[in-house]
Amino acid sequence: MxxxxxxxxxxxxxxxxxxxxxxxxxxxxxxxxxxxxxxxxxxxxxxxxxxxxxxGHRHPKVVEAVKAQLDKLMHTCQTVMPYPGYVHLAEKLSQISPVRGHAKVMLANSGAEALENAVKIARAATGRSNVICFDGGYHGRTMYTMAMNGKAAPYQVDFGPMPGTVFRAPYPVPYHGVSDADALRGLKMTMKADSPGTHTAAIIIEPVLGEGGFYPASADFLKAIREICDEHGILMIVDEVQSGFGRTGKMFAIEHSGVEPDLITMAKSMADGMPISAIVGTDKHMDASGPNSLGGTYTGSPTACAAALAVLEVFKEExxxxxxxxxxxxxxxxxxxxxxxxxxxxxxxxxxxxxxxxxxxxxxxxxxxxxxxxxxxxxxxxxxxxxxxxxxxxxxxxxxxxxxxxxxxxxxxxxxxxxxxxxxx
Structure with missing residues (x-):
């Protein structure tokens, strides 16, 4: 050994x-x-x-589902030849995700990839380029998601200039002196000084900061974000990569507020250790970009889809x-x-x-x-x-x-x- x-x-x-x-x-x-x-x-x-x-590690039902899938099919690339698991998982996610209206789904491999694609979708849907994120937020380690992170070290400091068109506002953490009112004033100033509504494709927020410290945003603050997005035609993107799939006692943390975002990103506990992520959004936004504009060789692999479908069954049964x-x-x-x-x-x-x-x-x-x-x-x-x-x-x-x-x-x-x-x- x-x-x-x-x-x-x-x-x-x-x-x-x-x-x-x-x-x-x-x-x-x-x-x-x-x-x-x-x-x-x-x-x-x-x-x-x-x-x-x-x-948990190696939930028996998930292990069984992955083993069964391995006996049937490991890969085709779903854009070359689709397979049932991708479609069935998309159906299930569209049914449980609290986005506005009828939902459609794109599967990817990681949380960062989900966020990257959410920005692409928002740009296609709005014709705008800017995004606004929040201090303390964490969205990934790709170049664009690094730019969206609200904490420089260790994610950005060694990698040179970050991509532009990303702007930041305060996240409300009353314990450390940033009230909801302070954060909203900061957001409105960002929209005046850096990224006006006419140029902003999306506001991206974690309902509970993950890497940023496990601070939950209040329902009132999230509702205010929804109202600002509606006023300016901005898409509200909720990052549930860490807070989703039951961590907060609801399937998604945004459900505590009653707010319906335009897009939700998810990953992590979605498949109990198998690499998969998803962007779920209102159909008109998800369909905004052209044919074959979204995807990747391994996105929504058959084995990961089988694991995610098994996870959803476990949620109900247990x-x-x-x-x-x-x-x-x-x-x-x-x-x-x-x-x-x-x-x-x-x-x-x-x-x-x-x-x-x-x-x-x-x-x-x-x-x-x-x-x-x-x-x-x-x-x-x-x-x-x-x-x-x-x-x-x-x-x-x-x-x-x-x-x-x-x-x-x-x-x-x-x-x-x-x-x-x-x-x-």
């Missing part, structure tokens, strides 16, 4: 530094919320492949949305205990199971402490727990364990986090 140390030596020799993980443990096999490394060490997974595994809501309640209750006990823990939050805590100097000053967040994650790793920090300030610890996590494993992992917090005191 190849060991962690042997694999690390190979990684250092052959894997580009920019693509390498700082983790020196190598995953060998996994089940639900547990992962075993190449040396046989067990880890509890509170990261879920960065929100990809809402129904009440994944209900499980997400119950998990979120458990997390919020525990977080509130930590907030009472520890001076550095504040602004605890959970929308469904999209949950986070913030580490600060103290509850009065609220000075972000990214060093503490890093220390908590490092302690967790040393004690058998995979845990991630995030945020524009780097001081948020986020929780992305599978919604299907067994309660005893959840409690074991939460105790490791609490022990880490104690170590900071």
């Amino acid at each position: 190849t060991t962690n140390a042997e694999l690390q030596a190979l990684k250092e020799r052959y894997v580009a530094a920019g693509a390498a993980s700082p983790n020196q443990r190598f995953a060998d096999h996994a089940r639900n919320a547990e992962v075993w490394d190449a040396d046989g060490n067990r880890m509890i997974d509170f990261a879920g492949g960065i929100g990809v595994l809402n129904i 009440d994944i949305l209900g499980q997400s809501q119950r998990l979120g309640s458990t997390l919020k209750s525990r977080f509130e205990e930590w907030q009472e006990k520890y001076e550095h823990v504040d602004n605890v939050r959970a929308l469904g199971s999209m949950a986070a805590i913030e580490l600060v100097s103290d509850k009065q000053g609220r000075e972000p402490r990214p060093d503490m967040a890093a220390a908590v994650c490092a302690y967790a790793a040393e004690h058998g727990l995979i845990l991630l920090s995030c945020g524009l300030h780097g001081n948020t610890v986020r929780f992305l364990m599978p919604v299907t996590i067994e309660d005893n494993i959840l409690q074991e992992g939460l105790q490791i986090v609490e022990d880490a917090l104690k170590s900071l005191s």
